[in-house]
Every structure is written in C-alpha cells, then in structure tokens.
Amino acid sequence: MSDETPRVEMETDIVCVGFGPAAGGFLTTLTRGLMNEDGTPVAESKAMPGMPPQVICYERADDIGFGVSGVVTKGRAIKATFPDLDLSQIPMACDVREEKVLFLKDPVGASRRPGLFKVADKVLGGFMKDDAYELPFIPKFLEKHPGMLFSIGQLNQWVGANLMGTGMAQIWPSSPVAEPLMEGTAVKGVRMADQGVDKDGTPNAGYMPGMDMKAALTVVADGPVGPVGQKLNRKLGMPEGNHQREWAVGMKCVVDLPEDCPWEPGTVLHTIGYPEPEIFGFLYVYPGNVASLGIFVPSWFDNPVRTAYRYMQHWMLHPYLWKGLKGGTLRSWGAKSLNESGKAGEPILCGDGFARIGEGSGSTNILTGSGVDEAWATGVQLGEAVLELLRSGREFTKENLENTYVSRRRASWVEQEAEVAKKSRDGFTKSVISGFLGMGLTGLTNGLLNMPGKAFKPQDRIPSVEDYYRDVIPAGEIAAIRAECAKKGASLHDALMDRAGWPEIPLDGQLLVSHQDALLMGGKVQANPGYGDHVRFADTALCAGCREQVCIEACSGQAIYTNPDGGVPLFDREKCVHCGACMWNCSKSNPEDPERTNVKFMAGSGGLHSVEN
Numbered sequence: 001m002s003d004e005t006p007r008v009e010m011e012t013d014i015v016c017v018g019f020g021p022a023a024g025g026f027l028t029t030l031t032r033g034l035m036n037e038d039g040t041p042v043a044e045s046k047a048m049p050g051m052p053p054q055v056i057c058y059e060r061a062d063d064i065g066f067g068v069s070g071v072v073t074k075g076r077a078i079k080a081t082f083p084d085l086d087l088s089q090i091p092m093a094c095d096v097r098e099e100k101v102l103f104l105k106d107p108v109g110a111s112r113r114p115g116l117f118k119v120a121d122k123v124l125g126g127f128m129k130d131d132a133y134e135l136p137f138i139p140k141f142l143e144k145h146p147g148m149l150f151s152i153g154q155l156n157q158w159v160g161a162n163l164m165g166t167g168m169a170q171i172w173p174s175s176p177v178a179e180p181l182m183e184g185t186a187v188k189g190v191r192m193a194d195q196g197v198d199k200d201g202t203p204n205a206g207y208m209p210g211m212d213m214k215a216a217l218t219v220v221a222d223g224p225v226g227p228v229g230q231k232l233n234r235k236l237g238m239p240e241g242n243h244q245r246e247w248a249v250g251m252k253c254v255v256d257l258p259e260d261c262p263w264e265p266g267t268v269l270h271t272i273g274y275p276e277p278e279i280f281g282f283l284y285v286y287p288g289n290v291a292s293l294g295i296f297v298p299s300w301f302d303n304p305v306r307t308a309y310r311y312m313q314h315w316m317l318h319p320y321l322w323k324g325l326k327g328g329t330l331r332s333w334g335a336k337s338l339n340e341s342g343k344a345g346e347p348i349l350c351g352d353g354f355a356r357i358g359e360g361s362g363s364t365n366i367l368t369g370s371g372v373d374e375a376w377a378t379g380v381q382l383g384e385a386v387l388e389l390l391r392s393g394r395e396f397t398k399e400n401l402e403n404t405y406v407s408r409r410r411a412s413w414v415e416q417e418a419e420v421a422k423k424s425r426d427g428f429t430k431s432v433i434s435g436f437l438g439m440g441l442t443g444l445t446n447g448l449l450n451m452p453g454k455a456f457k458p459q460d461r462i463p464s465v466e467d468y469y470r471d472v473i474p475a476g477e478i479a480a481i482r483a484e485c486a487k488k489g490a491s492l493h494d495a496l497m498d499r500a501g502w503p504e505i506p507l508d509g510q511l512l513v514s515h516q517d518a519l520l521m522g523g524k525v526q527a528n529p530g531y532g533d534h535v536r537f538a539d540t541a542l543c544a545g546c547r548e549q550v551c552i553e554a555c556s557g558q559a560i561y562t563n564p565d566g567g568v569p570l571f572d573r574e575k576c577v578h579c580g581a582c583m584w585n586c587s588k589s590n591p592e593d594p595e596r597t598n599v600k601f602m603a604g605s606g607g608l609h610s611v612e613n
Contacts, residue, residue, distance in 0.1 A: 007191075008211045011047040014386070015190055015215040016057035017177050018222035019064045021152065022358025023057055024159040025376035026219060028081055029383025030055065031168035034390075043390035046216060053390060055168065056213070058175040058190070060222075060578070060605065062526070064160045065153035066173075067578060067608035069252055069336055070284050070292025072096060072268050073370055074147040076413070077377035090158045092254075092286045092612065093150035097266030101138050104274035104281075104318055105131040110501035111276050116433050120273075132271075132320035141368050141443035144268060149284045151254075151292065152372065153611035174528065178210055178603040179231050180218060186352035189214040190228060193531060193603040201532035217396040219382065220356040224339035225580030227603045229347070229360040234593065236348050243595075244347075245299070245455045246340035246366075246425065249556060249581040251308035252282075252294025253334070253522060254612045255511060258327030261289060269321075275314040276301060277432045280369075283321065290331075292613065293321075298340060299458045299584060300428040300435070304465050305493040305553040306585070308335065309515045313505045316512070328511045332613040333522030335556035337580035340425065342366035343418040344455070349409070350401035357382050363414060367421030367442055374414050381408040420447035427451030459597050462550055462587040465492065472500050489564035493553045515558055519575055525557060527573040527606030534604025535560065535571050535582055542588045542598050543568040551599055554585035578607035 014030075016023050034052050035041055041052030048054055061067050070092075079085060087093040105121050105128060106113060113121070124133040163169050176193040190213050196206035220228050224244075238244070257263065263285045271281035278301040283293040295315050297308045316325055339345055339359055346362030349355065357363070357378040364371035385404035386396075394400050409415055420442070427438030430453050438451025465482075466475045473481075473496065481495050498504070505512055519525050537543045544567040551560045552569050559575035560582055586597035 007209045009214060010211060011214045012056050013045050013047050013053040013215060014055045014217045014219065015213050016055070016219040016221060017190060017228045018220075018226055018358075019057050019059040019156060019160065019171055019173070020068070020221060020223060020358060020375065021155070021372045022361075022363075022375040022379040023219070023221040024156065025077065025081065025379025026221065026357060026383045027055065027057060027163050027169050027379075028159060029380045030386055031163060031166045033383070033387040034168050042387065043393065052168065055170065057169060057171045058177050058192070059171065059173045060176040060603070061607050062174045062528070062605070062609060063611060064171055064173050065156040065611035067334055067336070067610070068152035068156065069250060069334070069613060070149070070151050070254070071372045072144045072147060072149050072282070072284055073373045074144055075373050077373050077380060078148075081376070081380060087148060087150070090150060091154045092290060093148065093154065094265050094287050096145045096147040096149060096268055097264065099138060099143065099145045099268040100270070101135040101142065102269060102271045102320065103133040103135065104271050104320065105133075106274050107131045107319055108314070108501070108503055110503075111274060113277055114431070114433055117273060117277055130319040130323060132318070139440070139443050142270065144370075149266065149268065149286060151612055153613065157611055174605060176531070176603040176605050177222070177228055180220075180228050180354065181212060181214070182235060185236060187218045187354035189218060193605070195530045197530065197532045199533045206530060216353065217386065218354040220354060220360065221358045221379070223358065223360050225337055225583055225601050226360060229356065230601075232354070232356070233347050236351070238347055242344055242346055243455055244339055244341045244345040245457050246345070247458060247584040248296045248298040248338045248340050249308050249554065249579060249585075250294060250296050250336045250338055251312045251556060252292060252613060253312075253330055253518075254332040255291050255293060255325065256329040256331050257285070257289045257291055257324065259289070261324045261328070263291070263324050271315070274318055275311045276303075278428075279311060279315070281315050296338070298428070299461065302461055302463055302468065304462050304468055304548045304550050304587065305491070305496055306550070307493040307497070307553055308556060309518070310494065310497060310505065313512055314502065317505070325511065330511050330513060330518065330522045332524075332610040333518045334608045334610065334613045335577050335579040335581065337583070338371070339364060340366055341455070343422040349406050351398045353396055355382050355401050355405055363418070365417055365421050367424040367439060368417070374418075377412065377414045378409060381405060381412060384408060422447070423450040426453035426455070429453035429455055457589070457595065458584045459587050459589050462548060465496070465548060469496065469500065486562065486566065489562050491552045491562055519557055523557065523577060524609035525575055525577055525607065526609055527576065531605045532602075533571055533573055534578075534602045535573070535576065536600045536602065537568060538590045538592065538598045538600055540568045542591075546588060548587040550585045550587055551582040554581050556581050573604065573606060576604075576607065578604070
C-alpha cells in the first residue's frame with residue numbers, strides 16, 4: 001500500500017507485539033511495579049497525562065492461548081515470579097514426577113539409520129522392551145526434574161486473566177501487527193495489518209487501512225516468524241557472526257489416553273532414534289489421563305519431502321508408545337516452528353524505542369532443549385529495566401536499554417547457559433552421529449569441548465528428491481511417481497514413503513486420523529476474512545521451475561498445495577496453522593536477500609483455535 005494512504009493514528013506509552021511466555025513475564029513484572037505503595041503511579045503517562053503509563057499488547061491469534069504447545073521445564077524464572085504457584089489452579093499442569101530418555105529401534109525397517117545406530121540396535125537389543133531401550137540415567141543438561149508440565153495455551157490464559165484483572169495492561173487478540181514504524185534505525189510504534197483487502201493485499205470495497213499505534217517503547221515478542229522481528233532483522237542486520245539458519249517444526253497433539261494407560265500424571269518421555277535418527281519425540285502426561293505428545297523435525301533432516309504429520313503417526317505407532325496410546329482419542333492438534341539457532345541466532349536486542357525478548361531474541365537453550373522459561377526470564381529482565389527507566393525519568397534510548405535490559409540479560413543464568421550451549425549442535429551440520437557426539441561433548445564438559453561444524457542456510461542443505469532417494473528408488477520410478485502425483489494434484493511425500501517401505505497408517509478415525517481430519521477435528525483452524533494472504537512467494541518464476549517444492553511437502557496443515565495446472569503452488573489460509581515452517585522449508589533463496597528463502601511469511605489473522613495445543 002502507498003505510504004500516502006490516510007491512516008488512523010493513536011498513541012500509547014508501551015506497545016507489545018505477541019503474547020507468549022516472554023510477553024507474559026514482561027507484562028507481569030511491569031504491571032506489578034507501575035504503582036507506588038501510596039497509590040500514585042511511578043511515572044505519568046505521556047499519552048494520557050495524569051494516568052499511569054498506558055500498556056497495550058497485540059496478539060495475532062484469535063485468543064491469547066491459541067496455537068501453542070505442551071511444555072516441560074525446570075521453570076526457574078516462572079517460579080521466581082510466582083513463588084506460591086499452585087499448578088492445580090492451571091488446567092493441564094502438574095509437577096514432573098518421572099522422566100525417561102528412550103532410544104527407539106526401528107520396528108518397520110524403513111528408516112535411514114546410519115551404521116552406528118544399527119550397531120546400537122544390535123548391542124542394546126537384548127536389553128530392549130518393546131523395541132525401546134530406557135537409558136539408565138539422564139544427562140544433567142537434559143534433565144527437567146524437578147520441574148513442571150503445562151500447556152502454554154492454558155498458562156497464557158491464566159497469566160492473561162491475571163494481567164487484565166490488574167487494569168494496568170490491555171491485551172488485544174485477533175490483532176495482527178504488520179510491521180514496525182521506523183525512522184532510520186529508531187522504532188516509533190507499530191502498524192496494524194490492513195483489512196478489507198483481497199488475497200494479494202489489494203483494497204476492496206471494505207478497505208480499512210491498518211492503524212498506526214505510536215509508542216515510546218515497542219516490545220518485540222512475536223516469536224521466530226513474527227513480521228516485526230523479521231523486519232528489524234532485515235533493516236538492522238544481525239550482529240557480526242550471528243545467523244538464524246537452524247530451525248525445526250514441532251508437530252504435536254493432545255490426546256485423551258485410554259482408561260488402562262499405565263502412565264501416571266507427571267510422566268515425561270524423551271525419545272531419539274525413530275522414525276528417523278534426526279527426529280526427536282516427546283510425551284508429557286497431565287492430570288485427568290491427558291497427554292501432550294509429538295515430534296521435532298529439524299532443518300538438518302535433509303529430506304526434501306519431510307512430512308512431519310505422517311512421521312508423527314509412525315512415531316506414535318512405535319510399540320513402546322502404542323501400548324499406552326492404543327484406544328486413545330485425538331482432542332487437539334497443531335504445529336509450530338522453532339528457531340534452533342539459540343545464542344548464535346541472537347539479533348540486535350534493543351535500539352532507540354524498541355527491545356526484543358523471547359524466542360525471536362535468541363533466548364532458546366539449544367543444548368537443554370528449553371525455551372519457555374528462558375523466554376519468560378528475558379521478559380522479566382526487560383520489565384525490571386523498564387520500571388527502572390520509568391522511575392528515573394529516562395527515555396527508552398538504545399543506550400539506556402543496553403544499560404538496564406541488556407546488562408541484566410548478560411549477567412543472568414539465561415546468558416551464561418546459552419553461552420555454554422552455543423556450539424552444542426554444530427555437529428548436526430555434518431551428520432546425525434557427529435551431532436549427538438557434539439551435544440554429549442558440550443554437555444559433559446560444560447561447553448569446553450564441542451564438535452565443529454558450519455551452519456548452512458536451510459535452502460542450501462535441501463537435496464533433490466532423486467539425490468535423497470538415490471539408493472532406495474530409481475530415478476525413472478521417481479519420475480513416474482512425480483507425474484502421477486502431479487496428475488492427481490497431490491504431494492509426493494506419501495507416495496515416496498510408501499515406495500520406500502513405510503507401512504500404511506491404520507487410520508482408526510479416533511486417534512490415527514488423516515491429515516485433513518486432524519485439521520477439522522483436532523486443529524480447529526479458521527481464518528478471518530478481509531486480510532491479505534500472509535504466505536506469498538517472493539519470485540513466482542522460481543516457484544514455477546522448482547522441482548522440490550518443499551513448502552508443499554512440509555506444510556503442517558496442507559495449506560500450501562500442488563497446483564494441478566503445474567507451476568506456482570497454491571495457498572489456502574483456511575488450513576494454515578501459522579507454524580511458519582514454509583519460511584525455511586524452501587530450496588530457493590529470495591533474490592533480494594540470499595539469507596532468506598523465496599517464501600514470505602507475513603502478518604495474518606486466524607490459525608488454530610485451541611487453547612490446549
């Protein structure tokens with residue numbers, strides 16, 4: 001849209017983009033300190049003189065708890081914020097009581113196991129039960145006990161209700177933010193997404209340009225794929241040597257367990273080895289015979305047809321897991337992209353008028369596989385810094401935010417542990433074996449030793465279908481499968497997995513359901529009308545000539561799908577769960593920015609409608 005389009009302008013003091021654990025920590029800390037004990041504000045609002053500072057948080061999803069995930073965490077920062085926390089007051093939350101790490105053998109013989117995994121299968125075979133070996137101990141860097149289990153959706157609902165009850169902050173769901181308002185390198189607020197537009201963003205009869213919300217401080221907590229964080233990265237660049245090249249998609253669901261399930265509330269299972277060596281699995285049991293479970297598919301899994309949904313179903317059918325899941329019922333399903341670069345993916349944390357917190361700020365610990373509590377901690381640190389600046393009457397300049405927020409972060413356990421973990425996954429850039437060895441080296445030496453490796457852009461790692469299946473499916477047969485799928489307007493992954501020896505999923509209509517049925521019964525996906533498509537392609541000519549079209553194969557909700565006429569893939573936002581996997585599951589670079597892929601993930605409305613997952 002033209003910059004000359006008239007827009008409504010409003011002012012507030014602090015605007016926050018995205019409501020998740022980081023924003024929860026920030027707003028909880030901030031609102032507790034905005035009033036003095038005598039009932040006077042610590043500072044006067046510049047937007048509304050005579051009032052305390054005005055604080056607004058915008059969230060893209062239609063509810064503050066939609067489209068997130070189950071979590072296991074030590075919860076150090078969360079417990080510090082709520083020292084008297086009673087987890088029984090939060091649905092789907094409890095203490096960790098039992099934790100296991102499982103090495104899963106391949107029960108069907110279709111996975112691409114390296115030699116060392118095959119040796120482990122034989123050596124550990126005699127000690128396995130139901131094709132799984134329970135590690136006799138959990139490395140300290142992976143252990144979450146004592147800790148807590150919860151659904152982020154339910155936690156967000158609980159935190160949000162407490163915040164709104166204070167009257168000191170407003171949280172507005174269903175309010176997608178399009179971009180930051182910038183003057184040079186300074187941020188002056190945010191611009192909301194336009195409404196009343198066609199799919200390509202062209203105004204129609206009901207056009208309403210997005211409002212400009214001016215603010216003295218913009219808090220960027222919009223996660224790894226948020227448009228505000230993306231725009232800042234492009235505008236300001238990354239600190240020297242840093243990158244955001246490591247990603248994963250978390251494919252997960254919430255299940256009503258069968259009545260005879262042996263798993264007790266507080267049980268935590270971590271799995272490695274199956275359905276492919278690169279794929280990690282998790283299962284957390286809540287009170288009420290309910291569990292969150294799923295898999296993480298990382299960017300170093302070099303499969304151009306990496307369908308996370310079907311891999312999750314094969315994982316669920318593993319004998320060790322299926323004995324507890326058989327007879328269960330799917331009640332919610334979803335997916336989320338994860339920035340797996342950790343400390344190496346830390347962007348510029350603050351500048352004049354803005355500060356970044358949470359996962360998009362590089363806070364995730366990639367060694368311990370922990371990010372929620374770290375995100376909360378960065379929010380608390382910024383909340384304390386903002387209160388310090390308000391009390392002293394100082395402006396939200398880059399220098400002041402560095403001296404208050406960034407200094408707190410650098411002195412915290414989040415920073416210290418992130419430094420230890422920084423190179424822990426470098427080995428995965430070479431192979432899965434060197435990756436696991438590297439994590440072990442880092443964890444056992446507290447970061448002194450690491451397996452070296454160079455991070456590649458995801459689009460530079462993805463091989464052709466023919467190269468990936470070279471030793472499994474002849475190129476001529478792949479060509480025939482490709483032609484047949486194109487004729488049907490279907491993606492390749494199911495056909496290729498069938499041909500590679502993966503058994504058909506025995507759909508039962510209850511727990512094992514088709515991907516489409518998961519969207520209907522477990523995902524509850526909706527998209528509000530009047531917004532432009534948030535997934536677009538930078539250069540459609542590249543898409544038209546692309547043979548891999550990984551965006552189709554990896555789409556968590558089948559929202560990007562094959563064009564039966566060939567060429568550019570099609571997009572249906574009524575199926576999009578806003579996981580953002582398409583943004584890094586692309587084999588082509590953006591012609592204007594080689595660091596990014598050809599898929600543009602922008603501001604948009606809708607997504608999952610579930611506070612469980």
